[in-house]
Amino acid sequence: MRVIGLMSGTSCDAIDAAAADLAIEGDTVVLTPLGALDHPFPEGLRRELSAALPPASTSMADVCRLDTLLGQALAAAAERADRQLCEGRADLVVSHGHTLYHWTEGGRVLGTLQLGQPAWIAERTGRTVVSDLRPRDVAAGGQGAPLVSALDVMWLRDRPGAPVALNLGGIANITAVAEGREPSAYDTGPANVLLDTAVRELTGGRADRDTDGALAAAGTVHGPLLERLLAEPYYALPPPRTTGRELFDAAYLRAASEGFGRLSAEDLLATLTELTARTVADAVRAEGGTEVIASGGGTRNPTLMAALGRALGGVPVRVSDELGLPSDAKEAYAFALLGFLTVHGLPGTVPSCTGARRSVVLGSITPGREPLRPVPPVRATGGDAGAGAVTAPDRLRVAGTGPSRRSRTRTREPR
Template identity: 50%
Template sequence: MIIAGLMTGTSADALDVVLAEFVDDSIAEATLGVRILASREVEFDHRLRADILRLLEPADVPLSLVSSVDARLGLFSAEALQQVCTELGVEADLVVSHGQTVRHDITDGTVTSTLQIGQPAWIAEVTGAPVLSDVRARDVAAGGQGAPLVGILDGLLLGNVEAPTAVLNLGGIANITVLAPERAPLAFDTGPANALIDVLARRITKGEEGFDRDGDLAARGRVDDDLLADLLADPYYRLPAPKSTGKELFHADYLDRFLGTRTNLGEHDAIATVTALTARTVADACRVHGVTTVIASGGGTRNPTLLGRLASELGPGVTLTGTEEAFGLPEGAKEALLMALLGWLSWNGLAGTEPNLTGAAHPSIAGRLSPGHGPLNLPAPREARPTHLRILPT
């Protein structure tokens, strides 16, 4: 079964597209095999990205903008996927579209609503394939955080571990899945990854760059210890897991509350400090759980200044590596592969969430289905979820 996974993360810079072929693995029982047929990062056009970023700021916006971005992002996703399928000469049996999270509202630690936009009907119309979307809402309805969902994928990739291991994603927000011997897996957002870094990168470059390319901007500055201490005092970091957050908390106005009284702070020192914040909060979260290996992915892994700071914060007793080395999975493909995996699970009647990972009252089958050009024809539900996912050679 060929499933397309489409992922738009909190950095809102591009659409990640993965075409994945899932097969029952003949080598090991209860193992699912997956072959990555294609992995692409398709950058948004300037107008679409600007409008998405506008929706992510904590300010009132016209409903017409929400509706417009919902349609334009859906059509953009459809055309990007269709182009990849045409290049490969294959068709997807199922498409899973995460869409863009524009709200993830939390009150007293409870997620009260989550909203992802990017109209799936456009994707179904253009590709002809059924589309699974809205993959977080059911977990939220069951009392869960709805995020991070990647714990299911991380557990299947890692299997049994001999020592506490964290699988880390450095997107706009940083999240980890912690697996340890004789302990239930745990997943949660640690805090900002690139969210605050990107804000300052856009300011420093006057909008020419949406991120700190190669960590060059932070490398020019020095960490301001007083500012870092104030940022670390945010109550979010002391909340117990499972927990989730987003740009509803970590946004430009939030950062300006700390920078406003520091008029003499250089812009490169500011971005060096928020880079140190990401590294420190990830390392602190890993330290709490006795992690000895960190397997990282996401856009933040392309920032050597951030990775160097993270390695330093983790210390010499912790191994920092990537998903390519650990699993044979390109770092840029992981989140979109998660979407494809959730599609395979839902298509086969299997839950894509676990209470220990999201805090929900029970496991849930993720998402809602939009028919393609033909009627939906789901297979008989499987009895059990695979225990391992193996990346197959292409």
């Protein structure tokens, strides 16, 4: 099955689209990457979206507008990915949408809202769409995140030691996999979100990132500010835990910096970079990690990666590209996998990673212009499984593109 995964992350920089051929071979899902691309938000939409994110107030009219405009932007990204990456032969589109609000109280997630109306994607592309993937896990008592943990657990299950998958998006999250114990996954804290927020604040919106970490590299970590930031109660919450812009926003950064006078841009960014490195390293050590496999936009920030390497000491850090999954597109590939599991009637969560009572089939399905091609039944054995039942896959293998298939990679501006 040829699947397109769409992801719009915390950083609000673009829609990530990744395409893959996916097939089930025994206990293994085989994922063959077909390439990925970035589809920029229309500038007006990006401004409206940023203005509506917590702690800003918004209206139901704005929510309706954003749901429609995001749906149209996601539809354009899906159509382009189908044309450029799938030769117009995609079978399925899986859309994460954009998280407008993640409702948490006392460490518990009570609800989550992703915008980006899937009907626009189905209408423009004619493809069946799987969307709204997080709420089912929340309804089952989970955090609704990090959903990428399902891919990580399947992918890293047979690696030696205790590998830790790390995503450095707006928020940093890890998945720890070790033989003999249940896997664990959670958001460690901010990655790019506070760095990008600081740059926007410092430049009055003229810039939105510290490209290549150049400013941070020229600065010095401000010890007292770092200690105040590390005292944030979120870091003491037991996993599984999730967070986002509802906590780590411009107001949070201004409050944390209060009383320290005017810090230089370089020193502030150096301190925020160290915060990410330290909180990630603390989580990796708590999980007994023996290697870190990193992905996400933060891997393109050499200053952040160097800080992470220092904070981790002797724990090796590699980028997911080395294992076959492009680091810039890993989350989009993860959502492609989750939608593929959904249309096969297979669960897409790991309860020990999200905190849910049980593993559940994720998302809602919006039909395309033609019925989704029938898929072979796959169900877990045991319990009330009937005759002929097969074991649901619990492993992931990333295949090469092969000599007859064009491998397409995307170009992105550096962080």
